[in-house]
Amino acid sequence: MGTGGTSAPAPGGTVRLRPPRNPLDARAVGWWRTHCLLGSGATVLTLTGVGLLIGPARLWLAAAAALVLLGGAASVLLPPCWYRLHRWEITDTAVYTRSGYLWQEWRVAPVSRIQTVDMTRGPLQNLFGLTTVVVTTASAKGAVTVAGLNREVAADLAQHLAAATAHIPGDAT
Amino acid sequence: MIDVSTEVEAGTDSPRDDWTALDRRTIAVTAVLMTGVAAGAGVPAVLGLAAGHSVGFALAWVLPAAAALVMSGVLYDGVRWHRTRYRIGVSRVELRTGVLLRSRRSLPLERVRSVDMTADPLQRTFGLVVVRIGTGQRSGAGESTLELRPVAREEGDRLRAVLLDRVRAAGGCPPEAADGRLASLDPHWIRYAPLSFTTPLLGLVAGGVLLQVADWIGLRDSVLRRAVDLLAVLPPAGVVAVLAAAALSAGVLGSLGLFVETWWNFRLDREPGGTLRVRRGLLTTRSISLEERRLRGVGLVEPLGNRLAGAARVDALAAGLGTGFDDDSTDHATLLPAAPRALAERVAAVVLGEPVSPTASVRLTPHPPAARGRRLRRALAAAAVPVLGLAVLGLSVDGVLLVLAGVVAVVVTPVALALALDAYRNLGHGITGRYLVTRSGTLRRRTVALQRDGVIGWTATQSVFQRRAGLITITASTAAGAFSAHDVGESAGLRFAEDAVPDLFGPFLERVEPAPRS
Structure with missing residues (x-):
């Protein structure tokens, strides 16, 4: 350290923060999933609706909707990782x-x-x-x-x- | 004024004072102000109308309108004055106000953290001040402040004394009784005022204002033509030089003027009862009081220009500063304008009640080289944005832009890299006595000395990139703000946090056995 003043509690060695002891409720995974799916689902629906109304922009909107859909699909996989962290x-x-x-x-x-x-x-x-x-x-x-x-x-x-x-x-x- | 009775537990509170009205002269101030506004709008209107019709016709229209404007302003302020009452009770300070919607607000006395006074030139001629009583709650800026607009200056001083220094409540607060002068303005400090990035900006603003005014009085085209005629004799480089010099000198003048208006007659005093008081201002005077037991530390701020000139500014880090004041919060907390660094350190030491300022006595530990790499990469990325943008434009639109991209790359890249290296050199953290000290920044270097027992929580953050580089950002949370040691080594940073404030992160640390290297 070289800071003077107080001494370290456990001298020498490298330290890191250990994970807190308690996990969240396991249902949090389902909550996060639903949250993400609802979010992306609403966006896809909006994009599809707009796409049906506006012909010329359909291609772009479809691409955007596909991206959001992919993101939504990925969000199904991520919550277990979040749950661990x-x-x-x-x-x-x-x-x-x-x-x-x-x-x-x-x-x-x-x-x-x-x-x-x-x-x-x-x-x-x-x-x-x-x-x-x-x-x-x-x-x-x-x-x-x-x-x-x-x-x-x-x-x-x-x-x-x-x-x-x-x-x-x-x-x- | 929609909020009605913000603090819930209004309760019964036997009065120490009776309900008091604001100073009646506020109506006179409003009358003068509205007359000024009416004159400002009326004179051009009269001139404009008189050109088409007769002077009498113009006056016949404009005078009644002006009178109505002044009258309604005075009437409104009169009603407001009539309906506003305040009192200091045994446990709460209360304010009843409201013209259309009545509101009644109160603050518990033990929560009052600041009593600040300002007076604009008009209020000063009438001997009035605006008093703001704040609790220093960070949430909901408006609601934690009671504003008395205005009271007599003596009454303001009395309120300040009663609220901030309840021990000496009886006798008021004569300025001669001051505990001691910690600092006062040295006119030489004005040389640091123009050494700022705002100086050229002020110059540009001045140019813009000039053109706008010329436009209002219908002379913009002739002003521009005159300027073009004058500059036509010069070569293009000369034109650029003249314009830059003009903007710069206007900016220098502006920043000097701003300094004089802000810091004229600056005094920093320590008053009995443990209050720091800053008084300053040429036209608009300000008095800012700060209870010392709310002080959590000081910050030494050195913008690049000031740092090169060896100057630093001293900020107070105090619980609840930066709210309830509508102007710049950094101004509010400033205890000393940019002054020679040695003096700034001395003032910091006196303010904290230490023999030597912790910002001077500390030995700062540098951060690992990985932090330098991060800064260099960021600098290159920042430099690449304009260069690549210009290059793309150059390829698609005009080849000249490619040359420009090259020039920008050659000029910007070394500057960005130099700043990155400087930013790395400035990183540091350390502990000295009762304080922990962190430093960071290059364009605006900030050295923060924080009382260790003022820390009420730590936050450690680590991005994916930081994790790969073994770095972590450690942030000390206080009621006076959150202050970070950026990109410190993971283990060293956590030890620093534990050394500075034991038993917060401490119980949650684990030893890492050195991994066998492959």
Whole structure:
């Protein structure tokens, strides 16, 4: 390091971040798939509709629709990879998440700095029985979210964090 | 003014002060302002009408319209003044306002983070200031700020003292009682003002404005013809040189003027009760207060021109800055304009209460060579875009463009590569005392010293390319913003994060056994 000041916790050797312990709910794969398919399906339908109305542009629109269709098909294959990469973990002191596929992101927020814990549930998530937990701190980087948890797990998690942060004084900045 | 009662827990709050009205002279200010507007619109209208008809006819039309305009402005402001009341309660500061829709808003006193005052020249003649009381919440910029437009200057000072320095609430805040002057304007600093990329831009803007004004008074064509006639005697290169020199000198004048208007009578003070206060401005005066316990660190900002001249600007990194103020947020946070670097370091040290500024005492660790490769590749890609574009055009449209593409390639590529190397050299991170320090940037180098106990979270990001190169970007999140060490070595970066703020990433780190090399 050569930075002076404090010493490293485990001297020597290279370190890396280990994956958080818990996976999301397995139904998240289905949720992501449906999400992608609905998105691409709507686009293909729109393109086809426009193509039926406008003759001259049909070739281009068909090409675009084919591309979107391909993307939609690929999105059926990707969610298992996402599922492997998206993980979360809560310890007594911190919330730790990993997300992203091409751009991976690890985030850690100390429990002592948590301001609010929210649960949200979109209509599609509702269908799969999934919940998103949003952990807000005063951080300029925004809230830490865990999307795609089992309802009971999410409720437990929110309750646990709310209890842990209830007696923290100040405004956690 | 649609929002009604933004803060929910309005509750009962026994008053310390009674409800107070804004300063009545706001109506006079509005009257003067509206008269000015009416005159600005009316005089050309009279001149225009008088050309076709008689002067009396023109006045008969324009004067009543102007009077109506002034009257309605005054009436509106009168109603607004009548309906606006504020008070500082025991636990909340409250504001009732609204002309058509009444709104009632309040902020908890312990959340008040800033009390800033501005006064434009007109308000100054009347001895008035606009007071903005902010909570420093980052979300919903408008809602976390109460604006008192305007109150008397003494009342503004009183509010500032009461809200920011509740210990000394009784006595107001006489300026003589200041704890100490940390910095004041040195006129020599003005030499750094034109050393900016905005200078040539200002010049171009000035040219544009000149033509626009000439157009308004119907002289644009003759101005242009005159200019063309004057320049016709010169060779083309001379024309370019003259135009560039004109734009540049206009830009220099403009940036000097802007500096004087912004920084005239600049003072940075530390006041009792732990408040930093910046006061500045020639025509429009500003007073910006900042509670020191919200300070999370300082940033030393060096735009390329200033860096070459050995100057740096000092920014405050404070929780909740950059909201609730409608002008440039970087201005709001600036504690010292571009000044000699040694002085900037000294001011940073005094502001942080350290013997030496952490930006000076730190030994920055450079980042791995892979980060240089990334910057060089990016620079080449950026240079390739205009060159390839011109080349394609050259092949398809006109061969002359091919030559141009070559010229651009020869000129732009070395500049881009030099900037990339400089950007790599500037990368660094380190820990010194209570602070962690990161540095990055080339056109605008920024050295950030952040209090380690102000960090409330880490983010590590890694793209596919970074993963292949063994690099990672580590971002420290604070309530005052997020600050990154870009493209640091994966292991070194994680250790840096753990050293700086123990037990955040620490429990989640694992040792990697060195892989057997094939």
